[in-house]
Amino acid sequence: MKKIYVMIISLLFISTETFAQTNTSDAACKGESANDASNVISCYRQQLAAQPLNYWFMSNQSYDGVEVNRYQMISQSWSPAGLVSPAAWKENVTIAIPPHPKSVRALIAVDIPDATLLDVAKRTSTIVISLQTIPSKDLVYQNDNKPLEEDDSIARTWKLYMADPVDREQLPLHVPMAASISQTIRLAKKELIKWDINKFIVTGASKRAWATWLSGISDPDVDAIVPFVIDVLDTGKIMANMYHSYGGNWPIAFAPYYNQGIDQATRTANFGKLMKIEDPLQYMGTAYQSRLAIPKYIVNASGDDFFVPDNTRYYYDKLPGIKSLRMAPNTGHMGIMGFIDQSLVPFVNRIQDDRPLPQVITAPYRQENSNQLDVRFSEKPVKVVRWTATNPVARDFRFACGIKYAATPLELSSTNSVEMPLVYNGPGWQASFVEATFDDGYIATSQVYITPDDKYPTVAPPGDKAGCQTLPGRGL
Numbered sequence: 001m002k003k004i005y006v007m008i009i010s011l012l013f014i015s016t017e018t019f020a021q022t023n024t025s026d027a028a029c030k031g032e033s034a035n036d037a038s039n040v041i042s043c044y045r046q047q048l049a050a051q052p053l054n055y056w057f058m059s060n061q062s063y064d065g066v067e068v069n070r071y072q073m074i075s076q077s078w079s080p081a082g083l084v085s086p087a088a089w090k091e092n093v094t095i096a097i098p099p100h101p102k103s104v105r106a107l108i109a110v111d112i113p114d115a116t117l118l119d120v121a122k123r124t125s126t127i128v129i130s131l132q133t134i135p136s137k138d139l140v141y142q143n144d145n146k147p148l149e150e151d152d153s154i155a156r157t158w159k160l161y162m163a164d165p166v167d168r169e170q171l172p173l174h175v176p177m178a179a180s181i182s183q184t185i186r187l188a189k190k191e192l193i194k195w196d197i198n199k200f201i202v203t204g205a206s207k208r209a210w211a212t213w214l215s216g217i218s219d220p221d222v223d224a225i226v227p228f229v230i231d232v233l234d235t236g237k238i239m240a241n242m243y244h245s246y247g248g249n250w251p252i253a254f255a256p257y258y259n260q261g262i263d264q265a266t267r268t269a270n271f272g273k274l275m276k277i278e279d280p281l282q283y284m285g286t287a288y289q290s291r292l293a294i295p296k297y298i299v300n301a302s303g304d305d306f307f308v309p310d311n312t313r314y315y316y317d318k319l320p321g322i323k324s325l326r327m328a329p330n331t332g333h334m335g336i337m338g339f340i341d342q343s344l345v346p347f348v349n350r351i352q353d354d355r356p357l358p359q360v361i362t363a364p365y366r367q368e369n370s371n372q373l374d375v376r377f378s379e380k381p382v383k384v385v386r387w388t389a390t391n392p393v394a395r396d397f398r399f400a401c402g403i404k405y406a407a408t409p410l411e412l413s414s415t416n417s418v419e420m421p422l423v424y425n426g427p428g429w430q431a432s433f434v435e436a437t438f439d440d441g442y443i444a445t446s447q448v449y450i451t452p453d454d455k456y457p458t459v460a461p462p463g464d465k466a467g468c469q470t471l472p473g474r475g476l
Contacts, residue, residue, distance in 0.1 A: 037276035038286040040169050041218040045182045048076055053186050055093070066118050067097040069191070075183040078136075078176040080168050083160060085140050089176060092132040093184055095191060096121040102352055103195045105223070107344070108184055110134060110204030110212065116341050124348040127192060129200075131184045134177050134208065151256035154207060159260040162270040172277055177211035182219045189221075199223045201351060203344060205336055206230060213280040217291045224295040224351050226344060229336045231300050231307035233281040233315035238307070239266060240476060245308045245395045247457040248473040253305040253333065258471050266476060281315050293321025295357065297347045300326070302387065302431070302448065303399025305333040305467060309431050309448040316447060324357045327433050327445045329387045329407070332399035332467070346442035360436060360444045364422065371422035373434075375446055376415070381436035384410045384418055392428035395450065395457050400467030410434065424451040 029043040055073035062068065071093045079087035094114070098121040106127040109117060111134065121128040138147035141156050148156055157173040170176070185200055201224040204212045209227035216225040232238055243250060243263075250258055257263065265271045276282055283292060296319070302309050309327065316325060324347075328339045350357060359378035364371060377384075389397055389405040397403045410418040424430035434446040463469035 036286070037165075037169065037273055038283055038288060040277050041175055041178050041214055042288070044170050044175055044179055045218055048179055048183060049186065053183065053190070055187050063118055064122070065099050066121055068118075069095045069097070071095070071187065071191075073183065073187060075180045076176055078170070078179075080171040081164075083142055083168070083171065086136075089134070089136045089180060091134060091180060091184075092130075093187055094130040094132070095188065096128045096130070098122050098125055098127070101125055101127045101195060104197065105199040105201065105352060106188060106192065106197045107201045107203065107348055108181060108188070109344075110181065110202070110208040112203070112205075112340060113337075116344075119341055120344050120348065123345045124352060126348055126352060127188075127195065127197060129184060129188050131180060134180045134211070135173050136176075151207065152259075155256040155260040155262060158257070158262055158274060159265075161274055162265060162268070165270050165273045169277070172274060174207070174211050174214055174278060177208070178214040178218060181211060181215040182221075185219060185221050201226065201348060203340075204228065205340065206333065210278075214278075216294055216296070217280060217283050217288050220291075222294065224297075224347075226297045226299065226347055228299045228340060228343075229301050229304055229307070229333050231304065231311040233279065233319075235275055235279040235281075236266060236271075237314040238311050239263070241311055241314065242306075242308055243473060243476050244456045246461060246470050246473075247394075247459045248476075249460040249470040250473065251305060251398065252463075252467065252469040252471060255471060263476065264474055281318065284318070284320075289320070292319060295322040295351060297324045297326065297343065297357070299328060299336065299339065299343050301331045301333055301336050301399070302327050302329045302389070302405055302433070303332050303397055303401075303403055305398060305400055308395075309397050309433075310450045312447045322357055324444050325360070325447065326443050327387070327435070327448055329405040329435070330399060335399065342441065343443070346438075346440045349440065350442065358436065358438050358442060358444050360434070360446050362434075362446050364449075371451075373420040373422055373446070373449065374417060375420060375434045376417040377436055379438060380416055381412065381438050383437040384412055385435050386410050386420055386432060387435055388430060388432045390424075390426065390428065390430045391461075392426065394461030395429045395455075396461040396468075397429075397431050398468060400465060401461070402465070402468075405431075407435075422449050422451050429455075 058070040075089045077087045108129045117130045137149045154173045161168045161171045202212045203226035205228035209230035212227045216222045361376045363374040385407040387405040433448045460470045
């Protein structure tokens, strides 16, 4: 009896000590967050991880040999400073298990169609987890009485955050979005113990790709990412390049941020604080820098509605670790969905098989008073083409404006390289990039080069189509 009493007292002391350590850790995390915005997402993830996971099983089906289990999850109650309703984020999580799946690593695909989910699972023998409905829809902020979603919701959180960064550090919408991914990881690890799944590739498009970047930085269980159409690293410079490319104006797709006055805040101290949380490149030089070195396949649209095609010049070469780029030709922002399946399958297979990603190494140089580009490949491609688009009146390559890229085959030299002249003497501007296809279907490209590079328009581009319009600049 005495032994039992001693054991109970010991357990009480252990439990009390553990509780105290948890509280101390939480307090330290909160303290660090207050002093260093780079900790905000990681600390919020840890805060949620200390709570029981709230999810339940919904159904089980089989599709062509792939077992599909569906769940619902309340990932979090998120309402910083009581500013947001509803607070509960309810998400659908689907786990697709192919025959004889590979162990250890799975793919989390954020808001990816079921057909893609099943196809990728079968063609890679990889368990694929689909997370649907982030960001949470129909969110109402403060006393707006107006439900918002997608970019309107993000822009509103940015404006509210900048009004009070100290008390609203968790308010930028990508914070709970990244947390939803981490909560899905917790769910998957619990449900997939049989296959020892403990590492994750994460992918998503647009704002979900932004959350993909941030989950890769903040969650140690993420060991590779595939962000589609979110060309936002070094956000301040990206926005300036966008603004100048449209003659001191903004693309119409930027309207949600324009309506919240984000363009007029980019030089403020509080926008700088916001970017310490939001801009993936600003995690360089922080405790999370090594997380930027995980394998990453950046897939952008050559005719994106938001982002100009040469944005990668501001960040790609600065990124550490394993990286690969693909510019998808002749597509806009939403059209990238047609490239997701064909991009994911070879990437996932290479990561699962521990096969290196092909590298495209470029070196611009001058020859006989003209600019040239030397392009070399780490492995021999089966096909190499140059994609070129010309706009005779504007530095505007949006697919919505009818701009099309044309492909020209390039001959591979004995040194596994090609040469591309960066010369254009016609009116307007020309955009070019080199695309290489490898034996497993993996596609990697160079960055986009715009010629002339040192010349920007001084007027807005023609806007005769709905998706091709601009918003008047208000300074930058």
